[in-house]
Amino acid sequence: MAAVGLKCPECGSLDIVDDEHYSQPQLVCADCGAVVSEGLLTTTRSEELQGTDVRYSNSTEVNKQPCRNQIKGIHRVRALCRILRLSFVMEETAENYFKQAYEHPSFIRVSLQKKEVLAGCCILATCRQHSWPITMGTMTCLLEANPKLMGVVYQEMVKALKIEAPPTSVIDLLETHCQAYKLSPQHVHEELSESSKDLTKRAAVLLELAADAWLVTGRQPVPILTASIYLAWQSLKPTQTRLKYTLARFCQMAKVAKSSIAPKRVTELKEVLCKLGQELPWLRGSEMTPQTVVQMVDDILNYRLTLLRKALKSHEAALASESELPPSLEDTQPGPRDDAPSLDATASQPDAESAQQPQQDVDLTCTVVMGGLSRAGSGQVSTPSKRSLFEPPSVTHAKIRRVQLPVKEVTGDEEISDSEIDSYIRTPQEMRDYAEAKEALSSSEEEF
Amino acid sequence: MEQNNSLPPFQGLASPQGALTPVMPMFSPMMPYGSGLTPQPVTNTNSLSLLEEQQRQQQQHGMPGGSGQTPQLYHSQTVTTTTLPGNTPLYNTTPLTPMTPITPATPASESSGIVPQLQNIVSTVNLGCKLDLKTIALRARNAEYNPKRFAAVIMRIREPRTTALIFSSGKMVCTGAKSEEQSRLAARKYARVVQKLGFPAKFLDFKIQNMVGSCDVKFPIRLEGLVLTHQQFSSYEPELFPGLIYRMIKPRIVLLIFVSGKVVLTGAKVRGEIYEAFENIYPILKGFRKTT
Numbered sequence: 203m204a205a206v207g208l209k210c211p212e213c214g215s216l217d218i219v220d221d222e223h224y225s226q227p228q229l230v231c232a233d234c235g236a237v238v239s240e241g242l243l244t245t246t247r248s249e250e251l252q253g254t255d256v257r258y259s260n261s262t263e264v265n266k267q268p269c270r271n272q273i274k275g276i277h278r279v280r281a282l283c284r285i286l287r288l289s290f291v292m293e294e295t296a297e298n299y300f301k302q303a304y305e306h307p308s309f310i311r312v313s314l315q316k317k318e319v320l321a322g323c324c325i326l327a328t329c330r331q332h333s334w335p336i337t338m339g340t341m342t343c344l345l346e347a348n349p350k351l352m353g354v355v356y357q358e359m360v361k362a363l364k365i366e367a368p369p370t371s372v373i374d375l376l377e378t379h380c381q382a383y384k385l386s387p388q389h390v391h392e393e394l395s396e397s398s399k400d401l402t403k404r405a406a407v408l409l410e411l412a413a414d415a416w417l418v419t420g421r422q423p424v425p426i427l428t429a430s431i432y433l434a435w436q437s438l439k440p441t442q443t444r445l446k447y448t449l450a451r452f453c454q455m456a457k458v459a460k461s462s463i464a465p466k467r468v469t470e471l472k473e474v475l476c477k478l479g480q481e482l483p484w485l486r487g488s489e490m491t492p493q494t495v496v497q498m499v500d501d502i503l504n505y506r507l508t509l510l511r512k513a514l515k516s517h518e519a520a521l522a523s524e525s526e527l528p529p530s531l532e533d534t535q536p537g538p539r540d541d542a543p544s545l546d547a548t549a550s551q552p553d554a555e556s557a558q559q560p561q562q563d564v565d566l567t568c569t570v571v572m573g574g575l576s577r578a579g580s581g582q583v584s585t586p587s588k589r590s591l592f593e594p595p596s597v598t599h600a601k602i603r604r605v606q607l608p609v610k611e612v613t614g615d616e617e618i619s620d621s622e623i624d625s626y627i628r629t630p631q632e633m634r635d636y637a638e639a640k641e642a643l644s645s646s647e648e649e650f
Numbered sequence: 651m652e653q654n655n656s657l658p659p660f661q662g663l664a665s666p667q668g669a670l671t672p673v674m675p676m677f678s679p680m681m682p683y684g685s686g687l688t689p690q691p692v693t694n695t696n697s698l699s700l701l702e703e704q705q706r707q708q709q710q711h712g713m714p715g716g717s718g719q720t721p722q723l724y725h726s727q728t729v730t731t732t733t734l735p736g737n738t739p740l741y742n743t744t745p746l747t748p749m750t751p752i753t754p755a756t757p758a759s760e761s762s763g764i765v766p767q768l769q770n771i772v773s774t775v776n777l778g779c780k781l782d783l784k785t786i787a788l789r790a791r792n793a794e795y796n797p798k799r800f801a802a803v804i805m806r807i808r809e810p811r812t813t814a815l816i817f818s819s820g821k822m823v824c825t826g827a828k829s830e831e832q833s834r835l836a837a838r839k840y841a842r843v844v845q846k847l848g849f850p851a852k853f854l855d856f857k858i859q860n861m862v863g864s865c866d867v868k869f870p871i872r873l874e875g876l877v878l879t880h881q882q883f884s885s886y887e888p889e890l891f892p893g894l895i896y897r898m899i900k901p902r903i904v905l906l907i908f909v910s911g912k913v914v915l916t917g918a919k920v921r922g923e924i925y926e927a928f929e930n931i932y933p934i935l936k937g938f939r940k941t942t
Contacts (some may be wrong), residue, residue: 338889353890368883369888371874418910419873420892594870596910612810614831616836623842626792626807635790 205443212236271317273302278321282344286336292328299324299363306362316355319347323356330367334424335374337423372423373409377402379427383456385435388453393443396435407503415474416594427449428453429467433475437499472596478502481512517591546557554648659892762932764923766863766915770826773816774859777820777841778852786816789847805840812836816844820851823859830858830921860917861925867932869911869939874906876938896931903927 208218210231217232225239283293322345380402387395408430479490569633787795795803802815812826827833844851873894877886886894895903901923906914
């Protein structure tokens with residue numbers, strides 16, 4: 203029996219049955235056969251149980267074929283390997299990594315952008331494991347990706363796959379970087395040209411020196427590479443023509459990208475060379491400046507061991523003589539020569555000042571030049587005995603830190619005064635003003 | 651398919667070399683493998699190994715007029731030289747299996763004498779009642795509320811100088827304090843402000859979620875060397891970030907180590923973890939101190 207209370211309009215009988223006409227539900231009178239009412243012939247989309255879209259991940263196709271994006275990704279990995287001319291073994295490894303990473307739970311649901319970058323990261327990891335020198339920057343360029351995204355995905359991938367990929371050292375990168383410089387006789391004038399081999403050799407020595415002088419650790423590798431190649435090029439034939447070339451012009455000539463950081467590295471490297479060059483015996487007392495040092499680079503590099511020893515000795519002597527006399531009485535450095543002219547000259551002044559102001563508690567200006575020591579307020583002048591010949595620039599030019607207030611001892615359970623809390627609450631007048639102002643602002647915004 | 655890398659997993663670091671030790675530090679076969687005492691085969695092709703020796707000698711023969719701050723410590727450490735088996739380590743290092751070291755094992759030297767300073771404490775507390783953020787923003791002077799940007803009220807107090815994020819569910823995050831007690835006091839002050847604004851705020855489940863500390867070891871560090879010997883723990887990408895990220899497993903702390911010698915420690919739930927982590931890392935860093 204169908205719904206109770208339904209009467210057939212034709213014969214008035216109460217015997218109404220549910221009868222389907224093919225797929226159309228109908229209510230029919232059992233006595234006279236009149237159709238009382240009928241339902242819809244077709245169902246709506248939401249009522250359909252069969253024939254709806256099934257998500258790819260729920261279908262059985264997942265087991266038969268890898269998803270389209272994975273296939274595309276593998277092709278991308280292969281293409282990049284071909285571009286970089288990697289060996290077959292490395293290509294296989296990179297593909298394996300990519301497959302593993304793609305199916306890893308932390309990567310299966312990420313955006314397509316990240317999956318594209320993942321391909322590059324796998325290749326990067328493979329290159330590092332096989333000591334093939336390539337920078338992350340190069341990979342980022344090839345993928346045309348965001349460098350930050352590259353970094354994030356790379357670190358996630360290494361963690362997820364638990365692989366160990368030691369970072370490439372700067373010196374390994376030098377040779378490949380050097381190849382990019384177009385300085386052969388067919389590209390530039392004969393006087394300005396230089397063979398890649400000689401350039402690499404000289405630049406390698408300069409780079410080693412820079413690394414030992416703390417100019418490389420913690421910094422971007424490419425600017426220091428550019429700087430060492432530039433100085434190597436200048437010093438291999440220090441003619442006036444070459445010396446007149448600035449870094450920017452050199453990069454333009456060699457068809458290499460300019461960098462805003464490389465000039466700073468050039469300056470730092472020249473300072474290091476000056477410190478060593480000062481010890482050359484045939485200078486006979488004349489000053490070694492960054493301008494004149496380039497001509498002497500050849501000699502400096504040839505005898506760098508001896509020069510280092512001598513520089514250390516004179517540095518020790520300078521420190522010893524400094525500490526003998528109380529710093530407050532010293533205005534100028536004792537010796538005529540100092541290994542760190544820029545450092546010591548400025549150090550002597552605050553030395554004298556700070557000694558006269560022992561109560562200057564947390565003023566860190568004097569400690570700024572003192573190699574960035576962060577201990578403050580002791581009133582004691584930090585002695586230069588800790589200063590070595592070479593120091594990382596972040597120590598030499600330490601940031602001036604905000605004055606640190608001494609940490610108050612609290613128990614955490616003290617009484618909280620009402621007045622203090624009331625100072626954080628608005629008065630009724632303020633509240634009214636605030637509400638009015640907000641209304642005025644929102645109404646003026648609505649007008650636009 | 652895990653590829654264990656070409657480098658052997660445990661290249662320990664050189665024990666602190668002073669002029670009193672032989673040039674090649676001794677290591678006996680009794681040392682637990684991978685205890686961190688196996689000297690690192692330093693491939694010193696450059697000219698400066700000579701330099702380092704000289705420098706070391708210079709420092710041995712007295713620091714002229716050493717200031718009171720750290721040199722005392724420095725002297726004592728070079729005197730105690732290599733640590734050998736038989737000394738109980740300062741902190742319980744678990745017996746290490748060769749392939750998966752958990753703790754960078756510490757040679758048993760005295761403590762470093764440097765105490766990391768706490769810089770930031772993040773804590774959470776449940777005020778136990780639903781809050782109307784619009785009312786709070788209207789009635790409190792020190793609150794800002796921009797629902798389009800972030801779904802919480804940002805409130806600040808002057809003493810202790812902290813910031814709180816107050817959510818409509820009644821939960822609150824308090825940041826910026828320099829000690830656990832200060833964080834607790836600050837959280838209570840915020841709760842009192844919310845109370846005075848007319849809500850029945852309580853102070854439930856106060857918990858410190860994160861502590862950040864920093865300190866300075868006062869010597870430059872060769873990060874490239876550190877990442878090679880402690881590959882399983884460190885990540886050093888100069889193109890991305892100038893510092894080395896060291897993820898210590900026991901205690902579970904992340905350290906940011908910079909070339910200048912400054913170290914930032916984060917991820918601790920209690921103060922002791924920061925101190926412990928620093929005591930664990932200090933001997934390792936000393937091994938990478940290259941005085942040039």
